Amino acid sequence: MTRIIAGVAKGRRLQVPAGGARPTTDRVRESLFASLDHLLGGFAGLSVLDLYAGSGALGLEAISRGATRAVLVERDRPTAAVARRNAAVVGGGAVRVVTAGVHTFLGSPADPAEAPFDLVLADPPYTMAAAELEAILVRLAEGWLARDAVVVVERPTRGGAFAWPSGLAALRESRYGSTTLWYGRAAPEGEDP
Numbered sequence: 001m002t003r004i005i006a007g008v009a010k011g012r013r014l015q016v017p018a019g020g021a022r023p024t025t026d027r028v029r030e031s032l033f034a035s036l037d038h039l040l041g042g043f044a045g046l047s048v049l050d051l052y053a054g055s056g057a058l059g060l061e062a063i064s065r066g067a068t069r070a071v072l073v074e075r076d077r078p079t080a081a082v083a084r085r086n087a088a089v090v091g092g093g094a095v096r097v098v099t100a101g102v103h104t105f106l107g108s109p110a111d112p113a114e115a116p117f118d119l120v121l122a123d124p125p126y127t128m129a130a131a132e133l134e135a136i137l138v139r140l141a142e143g144w145l146a147r148d149a150v151v152v153v154e155r156p157t158r159g160g161a162f163a164w165p166s167g168l169a170a171l172r173e174s175r176y177g178s179t180t181l182w183y184g185r186a187a188p189e190g191e192d193p
Contacts (some may be wrong), residue, residue: 002014002023002026002055002057003026003062004044004057004060004064004090005029005030005062006061006064006065007040007043007061007066009089009090009091010064010084010094011063012057012064012090014086014087014089014090015082015086016024016054016076016082017054017076018081018086023054024057025179026153028154028158028179028181029057029058029084031174031176032058032174033062033065033106035181035183036119037065037172040118040151041066041118042065042066043062044067045066046062046066046068046070046118046119047067047068047070047114047118047119048070048071048117048118048121048123049065049070049071049117049120049144050070050071050073050120050121050177051073051102051105051136052073052074052102052122052123052124052125053072053074053080053097053121054074054079054093055079055082055083055086056072056074056083056086056087058072058116059072059095059121060087060095061092062085062121063091064091064092067119069091069094069095070096070097071096071097071117072087072095072096072097072098073098073112074097075099076113077139080094080097080098080099084138089191099191102122102124102136103136103139104136106139106140107139109141110144114189115144116145116147116149117146117149118146118149118183119149119151120140120144120149120151120152121152122136122151122152122153123153123154124136124153124155125170126160128143130160130161130163130193133153134162134163137164137184138166139165141166141168141186142149142167145167145186147186148156148182148186149186150171150186151183151184151186152181152184153181153184154180154181155180155182156179156180157175157176157177157178157179158178162182166184167186167187168183168184168187170182171183171184172181
């Protein structure tokens with residue numbers, strides 16, 4: 001069982017998709033959001049994009065902590081339905097669940113009512129090749145990110161390394177056993193994050 005850790009929806013239970021899903025553990029989520037609180041100075045007013053959303057736990061945690069809106073992108077229909085039910089319990093109208101692949105979603109023009117995003121949380125399948133992830137990050141850097149946006153990618157510790165593309169600069173890595181979180185920040189070419 002997964003719960004919202006903090007904020008207005010603290011303690012609310014979230015449904016988890018049956019089979020196949022690999023939810024981010026409570027320990028990793030707690031550390032992630034503590035780090036983000038420090039990096040972003042809080043969540044109030046942020047626009048959040050949760051890619052490979054699964055149950056939506058990451059995007060919904062941001063909503064509970066004060067983010068203004070979140071878009072959860074999940075390709076699998078039954079899993080997206082679970083995310084919708086969770087969003088109804090936690091975020092109401094502040095959350096939109098998109099049933100589409102991440103490549104398809106990022107391949108369309110950014111909706112000016114939602115983008116640019118201040119925070120992007122990406123938890124792709126651990127089997128995803130680094131080159132495929134890097135292509136997604138390139139698309140993100142092409143109009144989806146606010147200036148100084150933070151992007152966090154969850155990958156396996158072993159074999160999960162990747163290169164940040166132009167427009168995104170590495171900030172740090174945090175390891176939690178078999179899981180590593182990679183933090184990056186949007187930075188125009190030639191600028192430090």
